[in-house]
Amino acid sequence: MLNQDAVHAIILQALNNINDERGPDEQLVISLDTRLFGADAVLDSLSLVSVIVDVEAAISDASGREISLTDDRAMSQAVSPFTDVNALTAYILLLLSEAA
């Protein structure tokens, strides 16, 4: 099963993919504390979808399991999975632990 470091790496790669599409003066500052969506976040909804699609695909490739980050359950979490990298990581690890 993927561990926290592996999931972090997948999410950070998805954020780097967005930077690949941006000019030098439009680069996102990426870290584990990067706020993804909502107040004070760095992503617009176009970029958030890119992260979701890339992360779901990479998790599937790495773990052999399909996960969905955009269902009602994701929205019912006490802390939104899209708050920051750590929150998204925690939610993915939760889903993977249940699927095992």
Add this chain to the structure above:
Amino acid sequence: MTHDTLQGQFVNLRPLNVADAALTLDWRRAARARFLNAGAASVEQQAAWIAARPASEYNYIIELKNGHAIGMLSLTGIDRANRHGEPGRFLIGDEAAAQGVPAAVEAMKLLYELAFDQLELVRVCGIVAANNTLMVKWQKFMGMQEEGRLRNHLCQDGAFHDAVFLGLLVEDYRKVTLPRMKLLIAAAQPKK
């Protein structure tokens, strides 16, 4: 003929008018607009282009609820007989103002409500530059399906690129697109 403003929770779509010429030209000159067709070369040309838009087109400015304009979006090519149309001219011009706000998704939701609920279209479709990976990814996530590829269809900076032809049927809009749009809009709201 002036169309009504479409009201959302985070953004409104208000009709594009000639007074938006300088702002929209500025957006179109930015690097992030490189995937749009080449447009006017001056504010006067842009104003003339806006003034010449036929009433059959729905051209909007995306603005935040405080009235700050952040982008544009259109529904054109409306065929009432065959009940299809083309979303396009989609650009978030003020990206900084859109950060953390579901502006793009709610703007498109408002446009799809116009297309599918008000105009009762059964299909929307259009092309996206194949190298506009963010937009292709976004449209497919939102339920559009790739229906074809137009080879060397677009010329950008002197080089020819493929275009992807994407289409969305009304039933897929209701089943796939709308729930995902609602979810992303909800994701931007603080937990109570």
